[in-house]
Amino acid sequence: MSAATAHAVAAAHAGHHGDHHAPAVDNYKEQLRNNRLGLWLFFISETFLFGGLLAVRFFLWGDHRPELDQFIGLLVTSVLLLSSFTMNLAEKGMEHGDMKTFSRGLLATAVLGTIFLLGVLVFEWGLFPAIYQGHLTPWDNVYGAVVFAMTGMHALHVLSGIVFIFIVWRLGRQGHYTPQRHWGVEACAIYWHFVDLVWIFFYPALYLIGTPVH
């Protein structure tokens, strides 16, 4: 499990088991506000990581870009955008005590996230040449290197998001969350939207901006 998930899970659950001195309700509210701030600070930090990768792309590629499969790019981007919608459904379901929507929304998000991952790994990376022969490698030149670095770092976050979703899904089905207290669900949802948002910047930087080389 990546550090990102570890932290988000940590923040997600701190609310349940905070300090036992103060009255439980006040304490939950206080801790919830701490958790929200903590999670957003974590995003600020992560923004510098992804911003660094974007800077690398513009430093090394300038106004050029490699020839990537535009259809796959559009497809995985749409899938990921759609997954933010299903994630929102899940969160709203929890808020209204609708466990069925919560459960299905999370599963749909995980499935869409997995389709995104497979799209990147199978087609952009060409990890399984039997299915699809990729045309970029990390070692040939700086175009392949940056594509693999950016998609790789992002894929790692999608993967940790999927792990996070499964943890929250299981805890939700075991009844650990209520419409009033579900910081874990909230954290998971915000984290997923953040990872989605990163891709909204990565997609044009990789697929659209600049003239193709070759």
Add this chain to the structure above:
Amino acid sequence: MSLMSLGLVRGLIGQALGTLAGLFLVTLIRVLAGMDPIWAEEPAWVTGAVLGVIGFLIGVGALTDWAKWTVGIPTPLHHGPPVGKPAWVRYFSVDYNHKVIGIQYGVTGLLMLMIGGAFAVIFRTELSRTGLQFLSADTYNTLLSMHGWAALMAILLGIGGMANYLVPLMLGAEDMAFPRLNAFAYWLNVPSIVLLMTSLFFGWDGGWTVYPPLSVIGSVGYQFVFYSIFTLGLSSVLGSLNLIATILRMRPPGMTLFRMPIFCWAILATSMIQLTATQLIGLAFLMVSFERLLGMGFFDFEKGGTPILFQHLFWFYSHPAVYIFVLPGLGIISEILPVFARKPLFGYRWIALSSLAIALVGFLVWGHHMFTSGYAEYLRVPFMLATLLVAVPTGVKFFSWLGTIWGGRLTFPTPMLFVLGAISVFLIGGLSGPILATVASDLHLHDSYFVVGHFHATIFGGFTFPFFAAIYYWYPKITGRMYNEAMGKLHFWIMTPAFWMMSIGQMSVGVMGMRRRIADYDPALGVEFGHILVTIAGFAIAFSILIMIYNLLHSAEVGKVAGANPWRSRSPEWQIPSPVPEHSFAAPIAVVGEPYDYGLPNSTYIRMAGAAGDD
């Protein structure tokens, strides 16, 4: 009690097992995939290093609570020493009390300071004569590179120690905002230290900056450095996140941001840099690591990359990092000075905002390390101007300190001496800064010993001296006993003149043509006498620090009982017993006045619930 009940021991065993698992896993995959040769050094050691860190964290127990949460098991926070074990055991295990974690950080920091210092003393001795006496050039380079990172680790740990111990106490808070994250962030440092020390056995020679292409073609020792620093960086990010959340959210009623003890402002500014810039050095090191592993050509001209990119990424962290190192120390100076001048801190708001200003301007100056790198020439002047701008908020601090001292009723116990020493040493570092920031003079002085003298002065003035001041100042609060004043003064009066000699000596041999990071030099340079003086000074500093260590250990047993508030401070942490009880504040506090109104009649800073009237 068995040795296995110490988290540290379990962690180290976990790291060893994790490393072995990594070596085995990679070899197994290569066997199964029919790759030749079966043993591949790079991927095996990298996987081993990563799994080793995870093994440590599992072994020490830093992940246990979170692992339980993922399956829905509640884990109430445990307070106090572990049940059925001696009290000291908690310092070697995962403990969620910020005071314990602060001590863990601080002691580990002192340990790394001595290790890093020992490396320096060894290669410093080699430099006292021309020619190679007892080190090979490779060993010299390895020791020099190790000195850099070991000392930087010591600094980050020392800052962690001060921040974790003091910030919640100064805010009158029960603990940090995220106690588990706090412990996790501390324990990341230990596997990081193990990885760094492991790199010693492979040897690496790039200096702490590990520029490619040297770091791409060098030994596998570099990989250990990369993952060591990556782990350290993760600790920085999580630790600073926790501190920002604590400072913004856990202040008592009445304590507006401008009524915080000034040290909290320094930590807020430092944490803002740590939270963000650290990601860039992590990214840079990962990229070199993967260039070595997979041949990804980020920094390789033949593949369309450039080593200059590494320098940009590296310095985007590593220049602001200097402000990470010095801002807390400057905060300590501002914190301690009014107590021993018995006067209000001069220009509180200016000091507070100057910390923020240094932090923000710090993001715009990284290119001044690259004047000679061959990057676009039009970048030079903007970076020079931005760098010179740093002198403004730094100057604000200096004049505030002078204003605080002016007309004060000064006393000079050891912490005050170290604060004044810090100001004098930081002045040397500060005045030599603009010379390096200016393009014309930097082109001449770049990579010379002048730079070495400059940054040792800024770091000793901005971190080491204030850190020692803080240790002496809060020692009675931590242990309940007073340190030995005579030994403290001896430490100061050896270290300060020795440091002036060292720093000014380094600068002068640099101006005379001594390059940094070389094991030998031409006798015709005429710098041998200078090097002998610098070496003698180095030994004197090392010796004086040993006096301090002895003082700290000895006084913990025989020092006279200090009482709650020996310095007559107004800060919250001094209004509670020494040593601080498990739950620091018996009752919530409220802030009713200004923090530094020393010497003003009828002024009160905090009120403790249940206590009647003013103190």
